[in-house]
Amino acid sequence: MNQLSRRELLRLSGLSLASGLVLAACGKQTGVVDDGAIARLGESPSTTALAEAKVTDEVLLRTAASLEYNAIDTYTAALGLGVFTGDLAAATDVAKRFREDHQEHADAVNSLIRAVGGKEHRCANVRINDLYLSPALALITDDKNENVGVDVIALAHALENLAAQTYQGVVELISDPKLRADAIRIGQQESRHAALLAQVLNPGIASMGPTNNPTTGKPNIAAIPAAYGSQANIQLTIGAPKADGSRTTLLLETPSLNSLVYDSVSC
Amino acid sequence: MLSEDDISLLAAAQALELAARDIYASAVSRKSKSEEEQGLLELMHSHHTAYEQTLNGVLSKRAATERNAEAYTKFFALLSDASKLWATLLELENTAIATHTAIIERLTSAKHAALLASITTVEARHAAMLASLTSTNLDLALENTAQSLVTQ
Numbered sequence: 063m064n065q066l067s068r069r070e071l072l073r074l075s076g077l078s079l080a081s082g083l084v085l086a087a088c089g090k091q092t093g094v095v096d097d098g099a100i101a102r103l104g105e106s107p108s109t110t111a112l113a114e115a116k117v118t119d120e121v122l123l124r125t126a127a128s129l130e131y132n133a134i135d136t137y138t139a140a141l142g143l144g145v146f147t148g149d150l151a152a153a154t155d156v157a158k159r160f161r162e163d164h165q166e167h168a169d170a171v172n173s174l175i176r177a178v179g180g181k182e183h184r185c186a187n188v189r190i191n192d193l194y195l196s197p198a199l200a201l202i203t204d205d206k207n208e209n210v211g212v213d214v215i216a217l218a219h220a221l222e223n224l225a226a227q228t229y230q231g232v233v234e235l236i237s238d239p240k241l242r243a244d245a246i247r248i249g250q251q252e253s254r255h256a257a258l259l260a261q262v263l264n265p266g267i268a269s270m271g272p273t274n275n276p277t278t279g280k281p282n283i284a285a286i287p288a289a290y291g292s293q294a295n296i297q298l299t300i301g302a303p304k305a306d307g308s309r310t311t312l313l314l315e316t317p318s319l320n321s322l323v324y325d326s327v328s329c
Numbered sequence: 330m331l332s333e334d335d336i337s338l339l340a341a342a343q344a345l346e347l348a349a350r351d352i353y354a355s356a357v358s359r360k361s362k363s364e365e366e367q368g369l370l371e372l373m374h375s376h377h378t379a380y381e382q383t384l385n386g387v388l389s390k391r392a393a394t395e396r397n398a399e400a401y402t403k404f405f406a407l408l409s410d411a412s413k414l415w416a417t418l419l420e421l422e423n424t425a426i427a428t429h430t431a432i433i434e435r436l437t438s439a440k441h442a443a444l445l446a447s448i449t450t451v452e453a454r455h456a457a458m459l460a461s462l463t464s465t466n467l468d469l470a471l472e473n474t475a476q477s478l479v480t481q
Contacts, residue, residue, distance in 0.1 A: 156467070159467055159471075163471070226450055229446075230443070230446050230447055230450050231443075233433065233439070233442050233443045233446040234439045234440060234442070234443035234446075235439070236439070237439075239433065239434055239435060239436060239437065239442065240434055242433050242434070242436075242439070242442050242446070243430050243431070243433045243434035246430060246433060246446040246449060246450070247430055249446065249449075249450055250426060250430070250449055250450060250452075250453040250473070251453070251471060253450040253451070253453040253454050253457075254453050254454065254456065254457040254470060254471050255471070256454070257453075257454040257457040257458055258457055258461065258467075258470060258471075261458070261461065266365070267363075267365040267366055267368075267369055267462075268365045268368065270369055270372075270458050271368065271369065271372040285454055285457070285458050286372065286373075286376075286451065286454045286455060286458060288451070289375070289376045289379045289380075289451060290379075290447045290448065290451060291446070291447035291448075291449075291450035291451055
């Protein structure tokens with residue numbers, strides 16, 4: 063049986079007393095008037111709780127709508143650059159058509175949002191813009207980049223894949239079967255966009271299916287890269303070559319919990 | 330566990346994929362196209378084979394044992410006109426997309442709806458490429474006017 067010596071007992075008592083004083087100094091106690099006599103280090107500010115964020119059908123649809131505006135803005139920026147000339151001249155009409163499709167998708171998705179009693183969302187996803195699109199456009203429009211036209215199409219291709227993956231991904235998360243079908247109908251058209259743009263970047267029947275670059279071994283851009291719709295991140299290689307000859311690769315991912323357009327988010 | 334209704338719907342999707350697999354097998358066996366075109370046909374055939382096998386695995390003992398006769402008969406007849414090979418396969422892909430989407434609308438299982446969704450996004454790519462082999466008309470590549478083989 064352990065027995066405390068007188069010395070140990072005194073030491074423990076001292077510790078308990080000191081702890082009590084520290085706690086008393088740190089917090090207010092019920093019924094005790096704070097007269098400022100006890101010094102304290104700083105004052106913690108009052109906090110405002112974040113709005114409760116639930117991932118509902120409405121939030122998923124609002125996120126999809128936001129991506130449509132990312133696409134609309136990107137095609138508008140691409141057309142504004144005036145780089146679809148020469149071999150890429152036909153891309154102007156394609157970009158205009160795809161932008162119209164995205165406007166129709168945005169309207170359709172907002173109509174679905176209203177139908178479920180939600181608040182429509184009519185602007186681009188800020189986080190997707192900040193993480194991917196703004197950096198990509200900065201790399202593409204860099205003065206040293208000599209492939210602006212092709213890189214713009216590569217960005218559009220990546221964005222179409224991102225949109226297709228997003229619609230495919232939300233099918234499993236949406237609770238209403240009818241909304242799942244409505245979502246994937248749009249996703250199917252995004253996939254068609256992506257396939258057609260892949261053919262602009264890597265043309266020919268032999269390039270429709272998966273192929274690899276014989277030098278690097280990396281997969282080439284393909285209209286039909288796999289048997290099932292991917293949910294993996296999307297590689298976008300763009301911009302002027304760096305000192306070692308390589309170009310910047312951005313990895314795009316579908317919206318996650320921190321980039322969903324919750325009810326509290328507005329334009 | 331899948332409900333009886335979901336089993337019936339997924340079996341309908343599988344039966345259509347069996348028909349698509351056999352239509353593509355017929356197109357491949359004709360060897361009437363260039364080497365590159367033949368490669369594309371074989372790729373699409375392999376995809377439909379994979380879809381049928383995946384659905385077969387999902388359904389296990391309840392899997393479909395026969396292809397969709399209506400679809401097979403219709404598209405096999407259309408294949409007799411060799412000049413319309415790409416157009417026929419385009420219609421087949423669009424029909425599969427419309428049918429699977431109608432099934433997604435009725436499935437209660439979100440997980441299996443997601444499986445069909447992932448199939449339809451690739452079939453949409455097939456369709457866009459087949460359309461590009463017949464015309465430069467963007468509408469043909471982007472729009473799907475085919476009717477579903479199951480009622481919505």
